[in-house]
Amino acid sequence: MAKEKQYPKDDREGVPTTVYQWGPTLARMEVDEALKMILIDEYENNKKNKKLDYRKNLAGQLQHETGYTDESKKKILPYLDKYFKIYEEARKRYFNRPNDKPRDYVLSALWINHQKQHEFNPPHDHDGALSFVIYLQVPEVLRIENQTEEKFSKSSGPGGIQFIYGEGGGRDSVNFVSHFPKEKEIFVFPAWLKHWVCPFKSDCTRISVSGNVYDVTASKSLLKK
Ligand SMILES: [Fe+2]
Secondary structure, X not given: OOOOOOOOOOOOOOOOOXXXXXXXXXXXXXXXXXXXXXXXHHHHHHOOOHHHEOHHHOOOEOOEEEEOOHHXXXXXXXXXXXXXXXXXXXXXXXXXXXXXXXXXXXXXEEEEEEEEOOOEEEEEOOOOOEEEEEXXXXXXXXXXXXXXXXXXXXXXXXXXXEEEOOOOOHHHOOOEEEEOOOOOEEEEEEOOOEEEEOOOOOOOEEEEEEEEEEEOHHHHHHHHO
16 A cells, blocks of 8 residues: 655744735824914915815815915925925835935925814815825814714714725725824825715814825926936
């Protein structure tokens, strides 16, 4: 009778494994007080300017969405710059491309959202290369509403933001990120990344500033030729 073939015993200490994280680079940071202050001041200085009503450009079901003037944008940009640099470093690490050349971004749009009771922002994306949102005011009453609702649901809850990516893939795929914001937090994300903001029942105003930047690195290098 033929002898049964013996296969080697697995005597490795563990199984070499690589788990791939993939999807868009989404970063959350905390901005400094100066950026928060200049965003509020520049809005206050220009809020009577009717030309800055930004609602026609946006998906949001909000009564008050107001743009910033070009002059305000110029003043604000130096305060924003560092957060894009941090995002770029994070993106290079995420893609494992440490030698990528720095990108040159231009701030193309900047607006402030005053979200009130029952208002919401349906799923949408933005123009440009990268987008961001900075939270200037998240009232305590809204935070309490969110925490109360959180017990009953897995979503970001009232006043929360949700980023959505991918086609699903059952329960083995992470295809959304939910977050209830704190004041002075900033999200930076690819402009095409879909996101939406839940309504809330509290009688208060949640204030955020959003914007888009374009990457002009390629066009600048063309001009040099
Ligand atoms: Fe948005």
